[in-house]
Amino acid sequence: MVTAGLEPGQPGELIFPEIPAMDGPPLILIVEDDLSTRLLYRDYLSQSGFRTADAHNGYQALEKAQTLQPDAIVTDLAVPGIDGFEFCRALHQSEATRAIPIIAVTGHSEYLVEPDRFRHAGICRLLVKPCELDVIVQELRLLLNTESPCQ
Numbered sequence: 001m002v003t004a005g006l007e008p009g010q011p012g013e014l015i016f017p018e019i020p021a022m023d024g025p026p027l028i029l030i031v032e033d034d035l036s037t038r039l040l041y042r043d044y045l046s047q048s049g050f051r052t053a054d055a056h057n058g059y060q061a062l063e064k065a066q067t068l069q070p071d072a073i074v075t076d077l078a079v080p081g082i083d084g085f086e087f088c089r090a091l092h093q094s095e096a097t098r099a100i101p102i103i104a105v106t107g108h109s110e111y112l113v114e115p116d117r118f119r120h121a122g123i124c125r126l127l128v129k130p131c132e133l134d135v136i137v138q139e140l141r142l143l144l145n146t147e148s149p150c151q
Contacts, residue, residue: 026144027068030054031061031075031087032105041074044133050140058082062090065097072140077106085121092122101143101150105131124150 028050032038035056042052053068055061058081065073073091077084084104091097102122107129118126125139 025049025051026071026140027051027053028140029061029065029068029070029073029075031056031058031073031079031084033057033076033079037076041133041136045074045137045140048137050137056080058084058087061087065091065100066094069096070100072143073100073102074136074140075102075104077104077108085117088121088123098122103127103136103139103143105129105136119150122150 028045030038030041030045030052032041032054033056038054038056042054045052053064053070055064056079058079060081061073061075061079062082064070075084075087079087082090084106088102088104091100091102101124103125104118104123105127109128112126112128124143127135127139
């Protein structure tokens with residue numbers, strides 16, 4: 001099940017059935033622990049023609065990535081549980097999820113000086129917060145329309 005952005009068990013939690021990644025528009029997994037940012041990303045990506053699923057921590061993200069096989073992932077790097085780097089490395093090491101393009105969005109601009117760290121984790125693009133939502137959509141479209149998106 002995909003929740004509507006609220007943490008599981010919270011009052012008002014909405015539940016939606018999982019949708020296989022190959023039906024309809026591209027499915028984007030949003031990994032963000034800040035609820036307002038997660039909802040903002042989800043609403044904007046939905047309005048831009050994508051289907052979305054979301055996770056609020058690294059463990060939930062890993063499980064959803066393996067189950068849903070999204071077309072791409074947008075992840076914060078500072079999420080609870082498994083941090084964004086560990087999450088991306090785990091995806092990159094698995095045959096089933098290795099090909100999923102990943103966009104990392106972070107508030108830590110100092111990460112820009114560590115390009116090898118991103119490459120080794122399987123991250124295709126790094127965007128620094130605050131980041132215009134149009135830029136995320138543009139990067140997703142580029143990744144999804146490229147044969148080798150992380151090259």
